[in-house]
Amino acid sequence: MTSGTEGASAMRDGVVPGAGKDAAADGVPLEEVAARVLDLLVRQGTTLAVAESLTGGLVAAELTAVPGASRALRGGVTAYATDVKRDVLGVDGTLLAERGAVDPEVARQMAVGVRGVLAAGWGIATTGVAGPEPQDGQPVGTVYVAVSGPHGAEKVAALRLNGDRAEIRRESVRSVLDLLSGELTGNGRTQDTERNGGI
Numbered sequence: 001m002t003s004g005t006e007g008a009s010a011m012r013d014g015v016v017p018g019a020g021k022d023a024a025a026d027g028v029p030l031e032e033v034a035a036r037v038l039d040l041l042v043r044q045g046t047t048l049a050v051a052e053s054l055t056g057g058l059v060a061a062e063l064t065a066v067p068g069a070s071r072a073l074r075g076g077v078t079a080y081a082t083d084v085k086r087d088v089l090g091v092d093g094t095l096l097a098e099r100g101a102v103d104p105e106v107a108r109q110m111a112v113g114v115r116g117v118l119a120a121g122w123g124i125a126t127t128g129v130a131g132p133e134p135q136d137g138q139p140v141g142t143v144y145v146a147v148s149g150p151h152g153a154e155k156v157a158a159l160r161l162n163g164d165r166a167e168i169r170r171e172s173v174r175s176v177l178d179l180l181s182g183e184l185t186g187n188g189r190t191q192d193t194e195r196n197g198g199i
Helices: 004-014 030-043 058-064 082-087 093-099 104-117 165-185
Strands: 048-052 073-078 122-128 142-148 154-162 194-196
Touching (some): 048 058, 058 073, 104 142
16 A cells, blocks of 8 residues: 555545454454464464554553464554654654544554564554543544555454443454454455444
8 A cells, every 4th residue: 555645545445344253242252362363373474563552552462361472473562652653653743643543544554664663474553542531533432453464465444342441442452353363364354333342
């Protein structure tokens, strides 16, 4: 995907409404989702880097709870502050100033940026509003998760999650891991945009 205005336009057009099948509905524990993703990465001989905003390190924590995670996980950046997104991950400053941090293109640039910073095969990112108050004009439960991979593989999912702050953050973790799993297996699919954040 190109950068600049053309890339931003293409990104808005390419946002999918959701991050894959709702694993919570299937009763799959989050730790199993993380283990499955890591197994796929290891089998494909590739690595992962994580950029997190609203999840604040929960994605990395879920992955590192899996024994042997170091075989695939390069590391993570908790880019909670806007200037960290800009200065560490390389998210466009004008984009952040104009749209705020809760934006699909910001999510995409975070995933691309962490992949480059940590020299990983794949990058994933989370940004959104966990609550209790709206942010950047976006309501609580608005979340964007993104994946960036080799050969131009990129996807952003827009989520509208229900639940309290903890539930929204936890479901954001599940959603970004589901999005990556779909890309790794070639089975990426959309879902309803409004879901209960509970497990």
